[in-house]
Amino acid sequence: MNNKNTTARNGMNKKDVILIVAGLAILTLIMTSSYFLPREGKSQDGEVIVLTDKHNYKAGEDLKVKIENNLEEPVCFSSCYPYYIGKENGEWKPYKYEECEKENITDNCVAPHGIKAFELEVPASFKGSHRLMIQACVGCGLRQPFQKERELFSNPFNIE
Numbered sequence: 001m002n003n004k005n006t007t008a009r010n011g012m013n014k015k016d017v018i019l020i021v022a023g024l025a026i027l028t029l030i031m032t033s034s035y036f037l038p039r040e041g042k043s044q045d046g047e048v049i050v051l052t053d054k055h056n057y058k059a060g061e062d063l064k065v066k067i068e069n070n071l072e073e074p075v076c077f078s079s080c081y082p083y084y085i086g087k088e089n090g091e092w093k094p095y096k097y098e099e100c101e102k103e104n105i106t107d108n109c110v111a112p113h114g115i116k117a118f119e120l121e122v123p124a125s126f127k128g129s130h131r132l133m134i135q136a137c138v139g140c141g142l143r144q145p146f147q148k149e150r151e152l153f154s155n156p157f158n159i160e
Helices: 003-010 014-036
Strands: 048-052 062-069 075-078 084-088 092-094 106-110 115-121 128-138 150-153 157-159
Touching: 048 128, 048 150, 062 106, 092 128, 106 115
Parallel strands: none
Antiparallel strands: 048 062, 062 115, 075 106, 075 128, 084 092, 084 128, 128 150, 128 157
């Protein structure tokens, strides 16, 4: 018997094994590196994620927002201004809002490792590139005076 026939009968040769090992090494490298890449919409500390359902909106359209709390404590929001819309004009600046005429308390919370979604209508006068800025407190209770501890930012989106 010659060597070629023996290799063919036994299955793989050395070249096949090297290709399989190289492929597994590349796959492992891709999976490991994707773990360390930043996720879109991630807040600065990476613990609470704020995402919109789309990247482009028309004036008057509903914008859907998802907040994912990956903390061990609840994250709560203001009863006066649960979110601000910021406009990108070289840097991010929130639009001016009127003073809140009621008591500013914690109104809505996202449970630890929970997800909450809400909708808001896209204002007609806000054309251009925007993002949401959401003031939050961590571990605070409902109906207590609101004290901002963090600012959470959504992914950028465009209003046409």
